[in-house]
Amino acid sequence: MNVPLCCPDITDLEVEYVTRVLRSGQLSLGPRVVEFEEKFAAYAGARYAIAVNSGTSALHLAVRALGIGGGDEVITTSFSFVASANCLLYEYALPVFVDVDPHTFNLDPREIQRFIQSCCAVNTKSGALTDVRTGRRIRAILPVHVFGLPCDMDAIMRIAQKYNLQVIEDACEALGAEYKGRQVGTFGDIGVFAFYPNKQMTTGEGGMIVTNDERTATLCRSLRNQGRGVERDWLSHARLGYNYRLSDIHSALGLAQLERIEELLRGRTRTAALYEQALSGHPLIKLPPSIANCTRSWFVYPIQLPLSDCSLRDQLLTQLRAQGIGCQAYFPAIHLQPYFQQDYWAQKHFLPRTEAASKTCLVLPMFSSATEGQIRHVSKTLLELLETQSVSLAGAAHLRRDTPSGNRSSEGRDHAHSRMQPHVTTDKLIADAQS
Secondary structure, X not given: OOEOXXXXXXXXXXXXXXXXXXXXXXXXXXXXXXXXXXXXXXXHOOXXXXXXXXXXXXXXXHHXXXXXXXXXEEEEOOOOOOHHHHHHHOOOOEEEEOOEOOXXXXXXXXXXXXXXXXXXXXXXXXXXXXXXXXXXXXXXEEOEOHHHOXXXXXXXXXXXXXXXXXXXXXXXXXXXXXXXXXXXXXXXOEEEEEOOOOOOOOOOOOEEEEEOOHHHHHHHHHHHEOOEOOOOOOOOEOOOOOEOOOOHHHHHHHHHHHHOHHHHHHHHHHHHHHHHHHHOOOOOOEOOOOOOOEEOOOOOEEEEOOOOOOHHHHHHHHHHHHOOEOOEOXXXXXXXXXXXXXXXXXXXXXXXXXXXXXXXEEEEOOOOOOOHHHHHHHHHHHHHHHHHHHHHHHHHHHHHHHOOOOOOOHHHHHHHHHOOOOOOOHHHHHHHHHO
């Protein structure tokens, strides 16, 4: 059985709405875009919503609309898709990566505070926060709600208010997620969502900016439309802008998906519950946590495997794909990406939690229309592969102990032997095999 990593949930309603637009002759800059924006703003709980052609475009416009640019730095996470850092580089600002919470994989407010206290100073005259290592001004925090789990927004907003920092929420993976009963994306100055086909809802390609600030909304509408002003004179451009518009075709698809959003989210929640039922209790699998005051929106189903230099995770990735099961190693750390390492903005310091997560996380197929049979097949195949790996690791551990080594004391061998008693979990077998 082949099971894709993601699959958009398209019904006759989506086909009908898109067909209406195709037959109307108004394929872009028409009424469906405005309707989509208004209904999305109402759903998210924001005053304004601005539709664009991707989540990346939305992030870029958010950075530009807040005036972040050359000479500025923004505190963010390296455990994310590259767009959340690229949007800063587009405007010649630099990301400052701080480590994540190892439990949630989200930006850790304690690490933000630690960075500020150890690396920054407040200008007594202007109140600006400056990175003393680079002389650049810290302008904002960009938290990413990773895998659809809300960040600790209370703590992040307290830090932002204390140091007069702006906040851009990357909620591209978290449509429908709530923090203390409030939709994510609405805590900061600007929130950003994405509608790629692997997301909770899709427009094919697309994104949305939400804000409660009228000036920001007006500016984003101009920037996405080649810098045109509100008067919409087609050949009058008030500022440098971009063609980041979303068409009426895409908006029609979005309207149908938004009508079905609760159904789509329930389907993903059901899928996650099936995984939890099938995989809980396995000694090699750490399941995604439930966090107090947070309602997760299931973008993917992430599991974490023991830290073993990626070998176990990567072997499973290859084996699952060979059996027709879509899976992915989310996320490679941004600061270790080749283009980051090759250029002047390379971050030198170690992010141990981020790098550990990057080596151990594996995401399994997640989509609202997944059947119980598909999820049980994925789970059964994963458990069978892990059983094979456990036997191999146990054999490797025995070989290690039976091989004489001048570097091991008898005390060390006795300690290793004690860890091989039947009650010992298989994650310790990995440590034995590699010791």
